[in-house]
Amino acid sequence: MLNVLGIEVSPDLLERWVDWLAPDEQPFFVTPKQARTWKLTTGERDPTREHRDTYWIYAIDRKAARTVWLTEATFLELPRATRAGLVRQQVACGRGAVPTARRWAGVVGAEVRQQADGHRFVWWKSLLGRPEVVLPGIVSEGLGMSRHAEVRSWPAALPRVRELAGTFADGSGANCFGTVMAACGVEGAEKVWMLREPFEEWLAEHTVLGGRDEVAGTVFVWRDAALDVQHAALTIGDGWMLHKPSQSWMSPRKVRTVAEVKRATRTAGWRLERHRVVG
Template sequence: MPHALGIDVDDDLLRRWDAWFAPAEQPFHVSSLSAEHRALVPDGPEPRLSPEHRDTFLVYSSGWRLLDEPTFMALPTAARRALVRTRTSELRPVTWPSTPAAERRRRLMRYVEIGVRPSRHAEVAAASWWRCAAVLPGARRLAGTFPGGSGPNCFGTVMAAAGVAGAEHEWMHQPPFEAWLADASRPVTGTAHDDEAGVVLVWRDATGLAQHAAVTLGDGWALSKPSQAWCSPRAVWSVREAILAARYPGLRLERHRLP
């Protein structure tokens, strides 16, 4: 079975990944082009994309156009190069359905794996999982898996690990996460409990809004889902690795302990 980031990926999910990574029509950020190059791109409405395509191509603003391969290839070379330069490095060169399958797979796996630590769920001892289950009954089932698409995020992953049914399938927003956190845990300070199962790590911005969450599994391990994207795994890392992965300017870390 193919694998990415140390996680098995079945054929059905791999086919979906391929369709999300290399669709027949792809968005390009024409607003980033010079006026000269922008004038060469056919007019069109703002694209209406699936959550998966939006996350693949980072379409979180306006100024985009959908182009298929024939339309893209018909543009002057300078315009094509300018369009490619608007993309992040992991989306260059442009990958179309016509790209040979082996090369398409190589680029897809590079896209999924770049900048993300492999999951270490296979390193967690059976005894650690057994102890963890008393506090986090859903953790072992989730650890070392990919979601079925975009949407499921860090907050839902933590709640599902703690036993909230169906939370792993939701794009969980802050209000329900905060309500659950207030009801299910108590704040703690310092790192004394980081080796125990059930410490919810919450990163907040300057306004106090929760931006990310992970949960400790015990014996130095933590479960974390970096983002809501389809390619973001429910990964097991060391607690230190999980904390370092979420360290961004302007965020502060706080801890809450589940009973």
């Protein structure tokens, strides 16, 4: 069994990761002028949630960009100068999954430098012949280990915490709000893209303001200047905390210390409030 960030990953989930990182067709974003110059056919379609998170589609100015969906074969049929310009444009517009050749040439082979401009490339399944070597480095980049194996005492009042701690979701969408609610007993909440409104309703009905960092059952809620909730996490006792950093398929439900979570979540304009679970 593959281990990523201290979490076991099944062969089935690893196979799905390959599809989410390198689908048979992937989106490239270009300006109308580039589409004409490079003779590319644009076409809009609804991306999957996994596409959205792999390629950071939420960060791209969709009014200025047109989408080109390409297979690996179609991409490689383009002149190299076009491929180079196309890949550079993905970096310029903020698309995700455009790594540096310097970072990965030693893993996937030096020929990756021939794919585009020699400096950046995009993932295709042909580069993922050893997914057990490549995927952990991508999924774990910038994320700390889950420390659930260090927890010695799990809170009896929060029976699902141990089940959720140190797991990856089955895809994108599952987020911090659903993770907290599921850990507190809301059946199925860990599987859905939990929006702010139902989380706020749950918070109002099942918690009161207050709580202590070292005691299990304190919900940390981070709000922005407009008082919109931006993130949530749950203390599980003895200085430990359960949280899911984002809704992305790469983001696990992990255990870190309270201090580590507070440090990782510190954001200008956000303020932290505490709520105690009461039922």
